[in-house]
Amino acid sequence: EIVLTQSPGTLSLSPGERATLSCRASQSVSSRYLAWYQQKPGQAPRVLIYGASNRATGIPDRFSGSGSGTDFTLTISRLEPEDFAVYYCQQFGSSLTFGGGTKVEIK
Amino acid sequence: QVQLVQSGAEVKKPGASVKVSCKTSGYTFISYNMHWVRQAPGQGLEWMGIINPVGGIITYAQRFQGRVTMTRDTSTSTVYMELSSLTSEDTAVYYCARDKKEWDYNWFDPWGQGTLVTVSS
Numbered sequence: 001e002i003v004l005t006q007s008p009g010t011l012s013l014s015p016g017e018r019a020t021l022s023c024r025a026s027q028s029v030s031s032r033y034l035a036w037y038q039q040k041p042g043q044a045p046r047v048l049i050y051g052a053s054n055r056a057t058g059i060p061d062r063f064s065g066s067g068s069g070t071d072f073t074l075t076i077s078r079l080e081p082e083d084f085a086v087y088y089c090q091q092f093g094s095s096l097t098f099g100g101g102t103k104v105e106i107k
Numbered sequence: 108q109v110q111l112v113q114s115g116a117e118v119k120k121p122g123a124s125v126k127v128s129c130k131t132s133g134y135t136f137i138s139y140n141m142h143w144v145r146q147a148p149g150q151g152l153e154w155m156g157i158i159n160p161v162g163g164i165i166t167y168a169q170r171f172q173g174r175v176t177m178t179r180d181t182s183t184s185t186v187y188m189e190l191s192s193l194t195s196e197d198t199a200v201y202y203c204a205r206d207k208k209e210w211d212y213n214w215f216d217p218w219g220q221g222t223l224v225t226v227s228s
Contacts, residue, residue, distance in 0.1 A: 044218035
């Protein structure tokens, strides 16, 4: 099973700042099968990025994804108030696993 | 629009079973696989398994094998997840999520609203 390790666990930032979230895999993951999700309290997750770098329908362009192999990154260029949430990476390669999540909180 | 509507919250005693439904609408049911994911209170997401609505082919996550059963009813476009031998560690929100596969990419979209299952004596 591929283990996804997200860091940091919590990111404390102010609106307007840039957020950089990391997702590291225990073995190589095809970029086609790496996705990012956002989850707000009391809500189901929603997809932001699929295929490591493709924004899902309706996702603002301040969200971007990059990376390959074992290292992937989600970047939020300028945090809006509605972006404070928990973010998960997911891989579809060997079995299917999620990272432990990164909470982006207001500083 | 595509919708996944799950059954309501459940309270079960240890050792019992629970069956959660996920009724779909707005798309061709047999065209997309469905996953089940759970989330314990304050914890992350845990994948439980996938069901193919056409032939009913199923893959369960190893840690749930022997305890989980996923089924589907094509006449009502509904998928089901049944978990047996419940313990307090099974207290969680259970989600269904459609496997959106396009151009050899995979992602989950949309998700059901979630069903809280509480296991308590």
